[in-house]
Amino acid sequence: xxxxxxxxxxxxxxGVSLATVSxxxxxxxxxxxxxxxxxxxxxxxxxxxxxxxxxxLASKRSTTVAIVIPSISRASVAxxxxxxxxxxxxxxxxxxxxxxxxxxxxxxxxxxxxxxxVDGILFMNDETTDATYKEIAHxxxxxxxxNNISSSDEFGSISIDYEECAYQTTKEMIKRGNKKILFIDTxxxxxxxELKAAGxxxxxxxxxxxxxxxxxxGNLNINQxxxxxxxxxxxxxxALAVRDSMAISFMNVATKKGIKVPEQxxxxxxxxxxxxxxxxxxxxxxAPSIYDIGSRAMSYLxxxxxxxxxxxxxxxxxxxxxxxxxxxxxxxWRESTx
Amino acid sequence: xxxxxxxxxxxxxxGVSLATVSxxxxxxxxxxxxxxxxxxxxxxxxxxxxxxxxxxLASKRSTTVAIVIPSISRASVAxxxxxxxxxxxxxxxxxxxxxxxxxxxxxxxxxxxxxxxVDGILFMNDETTDATYKEIAHxxxxxxxxNNISSSDEFGSISIDYEECAYQTTKEMIKRGNKKILFIDTxxxxxxxELKAAGxxxxxxxxxxxxxxxxxxGNLNINQxxxxxxxxxxxxxxALAVRDSMAISFMNVATKKGIKVPEQxxxxxxxxxxxxxxxxxxxxxxAPSIYDIGSRAMSYLxxxxxxxxxxxxxxxxxxxxxxxxxxxxxxxWRESTx
DNA sequence: CTGAAAGCGCTTACAG
DNA sequence: CTGAAAGCGCTTACAG
Numbered sequence: 001x002x003x004x005x006x007x008x009x010x011x012x013x014x015g016v017s018l019a020t021v022s023x024x025x026x027x028x029x030x031x032x033x034x035x036x037x038x039x040x041x042x043x044x045x046x047x048x049x050x051x052x053x054x055x056x057l058a059s060k061r062s063t064t065v066a067i068v069i070p071s072i073s074r075a076s077v078a079x080x081x082x083x084x085x086x087x088x089x090x091x092x093x094x095x096x097x098x099x100x101x102x103x104x105x106x107x108x109x110x111x112x113x114x115x116x117x118v119d120g121i122l123f124m125n126d127e128t129t130d131a132t133y134k135e136i137a138h139x140x141x142x143x144x145x146x147n148n149i150s151s152s153d154e155f156g157s158i159s160i161d162y163e164e165c166a167y168q169t170t171k172e173m174i175k176r177g178n179k180k181i182l183f184i185d186t187x188x189x190x191x192x193x194e195l196k197a198a199g200x201x202x203x204x205x206x207x208x209x210x211x212x213x214x215x216x217x218g219n220l221n222i223n224q225x226x227x228x229x230x231x232x233x234x235x236x237x238x239a240l241a242v243r244d245s246m247a248i249s250f251m252n253v254a255t256k257k258g259i260k261v262p263e264q265x266x267x268x269x270x271x272x273x274x275x276x277x278x279x280x281x282x283x284x285x286x287a288p289s290i291y292d293i294g295s296r297a298m299s300y301l302x303x304x305x306x307x308x309x310x311x312x313x314x315x316x317x318x319x320x321x322x323x324x325x326x327x328x329x330x331x332x333w334r335e336s337t338x
Numbered sequence: 339x340x341x342x343x344x345x346x347x348x349x350x351x352x353g354v355s356l357a358t359v360s361x362x363x364x365x366x367x368x369x370x371x372x373x374x375x376x377x378x379x380x381x382x383x384x385x386x387x388x389x390x391x392x393x394x395l396a397s398k399r400s401t402t403v404a405i406v407i408p409s410i411s412r413a414s415v416a417x418x419x420x421x422x423x424x425x426x427x428x429x430x431x432x433x434x435x436x437x438x439x440x441x442x443x444x445x446x447x448x449x450x451x452x453x454x455x456v457d458g459i460l461f462m463n464d465e466t467t468d469a470t471y472k473e474i475a476h477x478x479x480x481x482x483x484x485n486n487i488s489s490s491d492e493f494g495s496i497s498i499d500y501e502e503c504a505y506q507t508t509k510e511m512i513k514r515g516n517k518k519i520l521f522i523d524t525x526x527x528x529x530x531x532e533l534k535a536a537g538x539x540x541x542x543x544x545x546x547x548x549x550x551x552x553x554x555x556g557n558l559n560i561n562q563x564x565x566x567x568x569x570x571x572x573x574x575x576x577a578l579a580v581r582d583s584m585a586i587s588f589m590n591v592a593t594k595k596g597i598k599v600p601e602q603x604x605x606x607x608x609x610x611x612x613x614x615x616x617x618x619x620x621x622x623x624x625a626p627s628i629y630d631i632g633s634r635a636m637s638y639l640x641x642x643x644x645x646x647x648x649x650x651x652x653x654x655x656x657x658x659x660x661x662x663x664x665x666x667x668x669x670x671w672r673e674s675t676x
Numbered sequence: 677c678t679g680a681a682a683g684c685g686c687t688t689a690c691a692g
Numbered sequence: 693c694t695g696a697a698a699g700c701g702c703t704t705a706c707a708g
Contacts, residue, residue, distance in 0.1 A: 004452070004478065007702065017679045022703055032677055049453030053400060054701030056391035057684045067435075071420070078416055082409070085437050094454055096402075097433040099423050114342070115387030116432055140342060220615055245616055252618045275613040277558055278583055280590045345686065355695045360687055370693055392685030395700045 005048040014042045025050060026059075052094075056117060065301060066118040068098045068109075070125060075244065075273045076290045077124070080146065083294025084122060091302045093119070110135055120301045122146050123155075126190040142304035146297045147290075148191060149324050156304065156322040158297040160288040162192050165329050166199030166240070169268065169286055172331075173238045174207045176338075178266070182236035183213045184246050193242045196270060200240060212236065220249055227253040235259055237266065238337075244269035248279045251336060266337040281335030288329045296327060343386040352380045363388060364397075390432075394455060403639060404456040406436045406447075408463060413582065413611045414628045415462070418485065421632025422460060429640045431457070448473055458639045460484050461493075464528040480642035484635045485628075486529060487662050494642065494660040496635040498626040500530050503667050504537030504578070507606065507624055510669075511576045512545045514676075516604070520574035521551045522584050531580045534608060538578060550574065558587060565591040573597055575604065576675075582607035586617045589674060604675040619673030626667045634665060 011018040016035060023031050024039045031039070042048075056062035067084060069077055081095075088095055096116055100109045113121060121139065124146045125132065133152050136143060145157035173181055183200045186193055197213060204211045216226040227250050235254070241247035247269035251261055259265050261281055269276055272287035300323075349356040354377060361369050362377045369377070380386075394400035405422060407415055419433075426433055434454055438447045451459060459477065462484045463470065471490050474481060483495035511519055521538045524531055535551060542549045554564040565588050573592070579585035585607035589599055597603050599619055607614055610625035638661075 018702080019679060019681095019704080020677090023678085026703070030677070035677080047449060049449055051395070051701050052453060052455045053391045053394035054684090055703075057389070057395050057686085058701075058703040060684075060703095062391060064434075081435070082437065085435070095435040097405075097419070097423070097435045099420065111385060111387055116390045245612070248616045252616070255618060274583070275616060278586045278590070278613060278617065280593060280618060356686080357688080357695060357697095358693090361694085364687070368693070373693080389685050392700090393687075395702085396685075396687040398687095398700075 004051070005046045007048070007050065010039065010042050010046060010048045013046065014039045061119050062117050063092055064094045064096050064116075064118045065120045065122060065298070065305075066096045066098055066113050066116065067122045068100060068113055068124065070100050070102070075271055076147075076288075079290040080124070080294035083291035083296075084146075084298045085294075087295035087298035087302075091299070093298075093302070110139075114139060114141075120144070120305045122297055122301060124148065126192065128191060142301060142307075144297050144301045144304065147293050149195075150322070153322050156300060156324065158293050158300060158325045158327060159192075160293070160329050161326045162195035163199040163202070165286050165288075165331075166196040166270075167203045168199075169331060170200045170203035170240065171207075173240075173266070173268075174203060174209065178237040179209055180234075180236045181209065181212070181238040181240065182230075183211075184239055184241035184250060185213055185215050186242060186246075187215045187217050190242075196242055216246065218243070218245075220245070223249050224253055228257075231257055231259070235265055237264075238268065239265065240268045240270070242270050244271045244273045244276050244283060244285065247283055247285075247336075248275070251279065251281075251283070262336050262338045268337060272332060276332075276334065279336075284334045284337040285332050286329055287332050289327050293327050296325060300325060342389070343384045345386070345388065348377065348380050348384060348386050351384065352377045399457050400455050401430055402432045402434050402454075402456045403458045403460060403636070403643075404434045404436055404451050404454065405460045406438060406451055406462065408438050408440070413609055414485075414626075417628040418462070418632035421629035421634075422484075422636045423632075425633035425636035425640075429637070431636075431640070448477075452477060452479075458482070458643045460635055460639060462486065464530065466529060480639060480645075482635050482639045482642065485631050487533075488660070491660050494638060494662065496631050496638060496663045496665060497530075498631070498667050499664045500533035501537040501540075503624050503626075503669075504534040504608075505541045506537075507669060508538045508541035508578065509545075511578075511604070511606075512541060512547065516575040517547055518572075518574045519547065519550070519576040519578065520568075521549075522577055522579035522588060523551055523553050524580060524584075525553045525555050528580075534580055554584065556581070556583075558583070561587045562591055566595075569595055569597070573603055575602075576606065577603065578606045578608070580608050582609045582611045582614050582621060582623065585621055585623075585674075586613065589617065589619075589621070600674050600676045606675060610670060614670075614672065617674075622672045622675040623670050624667055625670050627665050630665050634663060638663060 007018045007021050011021045021039055024036050028036055085095060096118055098113050120141050121143045123143055125148055128148060143155050145155055147159050149159045150157035183197060185197050201211050214230055216223045223246060231254055239250050241250060247267050251267045254265050255261060261267060269283045269285040272285035276283040276285045345356045345359050349359045359377055362374050366374055423433060434456055436451050458479050459481045461481055463486055466486060481493050483493055485497050486495060487497045488495035508519060521535060523535050539549050552568055554561045561584060569592055577588055579588060585605050589605045592603050593599060599605060607621045607623040610623035614621040614623045
């Protein structure tokens with residue numbers, strides 16, 4: 001249980017004051033090259049790492065950002081966090097993780113995040129109500145919405161244009177001669193899913209085709225019943241599902257009923273999880289660059305935090321800069337489509 | 339951008355000194371009930387949340403623990419983190435997330451974790467070499483191994499007994515009259531997978547049956563080729579795979595060759611990921627209580643951190659207490675077995 | 677370019 | 693049971 005090296009130890013060994021050691025770390029350009037080299041060498045030798053708490057307290061900056069997510073088990077969260085993490089490391093930030101539980105008061109959750117004294121917040125949320133906006137309006141550090149377009153111009157966001165990619169994909173399937181196109185959505189209204197549905201509807205209406213949306217829960221057993229009931233009545237030419245799991249489940253139910261995929265029914269998922277390639281047939285997917293969303297969100301947050309260090313008056317600038325950044329997507333054609 | 343409330347503000351409003359406010363928060367039993375109530379009310383009114391950095395600096399405790407994982411995209415990590423998180427909240431701890439990249443020096447990674455001044459570390463690692471042990475030996479805070487039995491008695495661990503569950507499951511399949519049982523393993527040696535293989539081997543040898551292990555990569559395309567090549571030569575009665583994705587992939591390759599699952603070939607996975615129910619047929623799985631591993635790991639770490647606050651002499655006690663805690667598992671029988 | 681000193685917001689012996 | 697004061701390990705104006 002060895003004692004951690006303190007800045008005093010380094011200063012002593014290098015024959016300088018602790019102020020100089022601190023400067024070497026925080027404003028190296030203000031220190032004479034010769035001194036800097038010497039201090040740096042000692043830092044390395046002794047394995048000195050500044051105490052994060054002391055640093056945070058003195059500088060009012062913690063070089064820590066919070067990731068706030070509703071639940072970590074959602075399919076894409078892991079990849080997004082990985083994107084955030086890699087980007088955060090590049091900028092020297094550390095991650096604090098918060099999972100907001102549905103059953104608890106979001107007010108408490110948010111103030112806990114703030115109290116943890118982070119320099120910025122990456123906020124992933126499937127549905128952002130006005131109440132949420134009010135909640136987070138007084139946050140003393142920059143907030144960036146991840147994978148969820150912010151409808152407020154107070155906060156920036158990084159996301160896929162879900163409306164557009166649903167629109168384009170539906171349109172493509174129409175162009176390929178399909179008319180009966182089903183959209184499978186969650187009962188619960190998530191803002192991303194609402195955008196997907198809107199894009200689908202736009203394409204269908206433009207082509208004069210009938211909009212057909214099947215709502216089901218995320219629960220697999222209920223899904224399967226709903227899907228069976230639906231398929232007893234009719235078989236669409238194409239099914240687009242907001243989640244890969246729903247797409248695969250729909251495909252499995254159809255296959256068991258003797259419906260051939262993709263000959264009679266083509267299926268498309270919206271997430272491109274790793275399991276899209278494990279289904280049989282493999283699943284064609286709209287593939288958002290989830291990793292990129294994470295890493296771009298972090299780098300955007302970094303910019304905002306830089307601005308945040310400036311004085312109050314100048315600060316308005318970044319508020320106005322609040323941008324909704326759109327990240328690319330691909331469509332990966334696999335066996336579930338012709 | 340409202341100013342955060344400080345302990346001074348609360349003290350002023352409550353007509354007490356800041357020491358008393360601090361006591362209300364940290365040692366409530368030392369404060370007269372009447373005073374305590376009043377202070378508590380003001381704290382609530384003002385929405386006071388102590389500054390985490392200042393608190394950490396003054397008390398030498400940060401009420402933060404680090405989760406160190408090799409890569410977040412592994413199937414079970416999300417659920418484990420959820421378990422850790424829920425348990426951490428219960429004990430009032432916050433989470434700092436570290437992802438160790440294969441390409442970087444583990445020495446640097448670990449010292450970064452320590453510098454972030456956490457009170458304890460939850461260490462998830464697929465393979466722990468002697469070098470790793472040496473690396474982390476001088477960690478100034480308690481470390482608990484998660485999902486990886488520690489072979490050192492310096493550190494405790496929480497895990498499934500992978501050897502045992504592989505043994506029991508193989509034995510069960512033998513009891514059901516199967517003789518040709520294949521074990522599908524990763525080429526890369528992960529300690530958990532080695533334990534699974536050992537359990538399988540023990541059961542096979544006990545029954546005088548031939549051990550048959552197929553090694554493949556985690557890469558799906560390579561898998562499929564390996565599996566095709568294997569199945570061209572022979573079809574086992576049972577295949578046990580260390581990963582669900584490998585099990586499903588093996589099953590899909592077999593199905594495409596016209597082999598009937600489960601009639602001719604039964605398949606069992608080792609993880610029970612959500613996708614076990616999305617495969618067709620659904621996959622029988624050994625189901626470790628991943629969530630429990632996470633939550634028990636955190637609660638065990640809490641104990642160690644409590645001990646860690648005591649004096650050096652007393653400390654040996656917890657070192658000796660370092661336990662390897664075994665968490666339960668289930669076997670969930672689905673369509674891929676008879 | 678460097679050092680002495682104040683201060684960041686708390687906690688915790690130490691008196692009383 | 694409560695307050696005054698020292699101190700946690702840094703950063704950063706302020707002098708020089």
